[in-house]
Amino acid sequence: MIERQSLSYKDPAGFVVKKDDGFHRYITQSYACEYDHFIKSGLYQLLVDSRLMIAHKELNLPASQDHLFYKEIFPAQVISITYPFEWAFTQWKEMILTYIAINEAALKYGMILKDATPYNFVFYDGKCMLLDTLSFNFYKKGSPWIAYRQFCEEILAPLSVMRYKGPAMGKLGITFLNGLPLSFVSRELPFRSWFNTNCLLHIHLHAKFQKAGNKERVTNTGITTQKLASLFQIIKNDISGWKPPSSNNSDWKNYYGTGIENEKYLSDKLTTVSNWLQKIGPKKTIDLGANTGKFSFVASQFSQQVIAIEKDPWCADAIYQSARKNDLKNILLVIADITSPSPGLGWENEEKVALLKRVNGDLLMALALVHHLCITKNIPFSLIAKLFSQLTSQYLIVEFVPKSDPKVIEMLRNREDIFSDYQESSFIKWFEKYFELLEVHSCTCSERKLFLWKTK
């Protein structure tokens, strides 16, 4: 008997089970017709070839299960899942355009996506792709677009709020796991959003009539295929023109500053980190506090996979855009604050897995980060060293920024210095509890030091 797991339980067409070799998907007998049409019509192959969807292979069901299920499939395994509330604005935009492109293709094959949740999409091989093979249903001409409400609440509304109120609003998804109520979004969006086609049609007017329509009799009258195709076209054309919010609001984008001293320091740091990366040859590198991704991009040359974790949504957007522009397919972006990482959410707190259970690597880089954790967030070295030891199975590169550094002086300017323990000797003492020190490098034109550690 296959036991249902909390991570997938909603869809009667099938469910996902985590096994030793990865995630398997079971398809129930009730979805046999739809699945067969999806595969045999060529739609599946078209979507896989267009890199809109994750590929899978069919497995042979054991004889004891073949009356219980129609198929067992094994999708290409995504190394780390990121959730929509951890995506940058540009990633959201790409997800919507992928959703529309899939629907446009499906309509030509007499099918349509039966749901519209961003959780069905993943960033894989440098692109946004649909993960859920069971999302397709037959489209009956003239029937309503079943996923329309979900599309507006779970996909369009969050992106609109991010567009008009800033990309940090993406975090609302942690509270509103099943989408934002349209009446709430309509109230929160500024007046100028009434002049945007998508916001006007799918949020403001939809919110007004949604309330009124709840008192009406249920109708099966929908929109024609031609109108549905036009609707997808209108949504696509408008969203394509939405620009990411201005990065002028970010305090972090110009963190490294300019000037000859800074350039020498940065160049020396890049050389040292590159040399260490080359020596280690990591499989999976985590770049914690990735800023605009300078070191994530370096790591992507020496590491099979890089997970760039950055809390600032403007910097994160810059990372994603640069990675896409330079075709760096092995960088996965996560918007997260390591002092408050995404929690486990949904049913039993397991439907959406906590960030710290999703990310780990064999190398962790924490460059120009520890002084922020210690001095801005008051986190002691003991806790930082412990967390870092949980995130890496082998190596750790940490930059230590002393109190004499201009950035630390600035941080302490308007507050009492209660950080008597913030010393290099103390830093080494606490990290030695979990790691063995391999190398130390003093940076050029700076009092900062880079430490290379290995887990004990």
Add this chain to the structure above:
Amino acid sequence: MNAHEILYIDPGTGSVFYQVILSGILTALVFFKRIKDFFRPSPKSFEEEDNTETT
């Protein structure tokens, strides 16, 4: 609507009702676009004009 759709996600009574209105809005949009296109010279006629000028 088949059983699957009803069981799996709730399309929302209000949202299904609104799609009837949306359908009307789309008809109006397509109608106005056609009127606009009627008065706007088509790209083909631009090409024809270019050809006439060069020859």
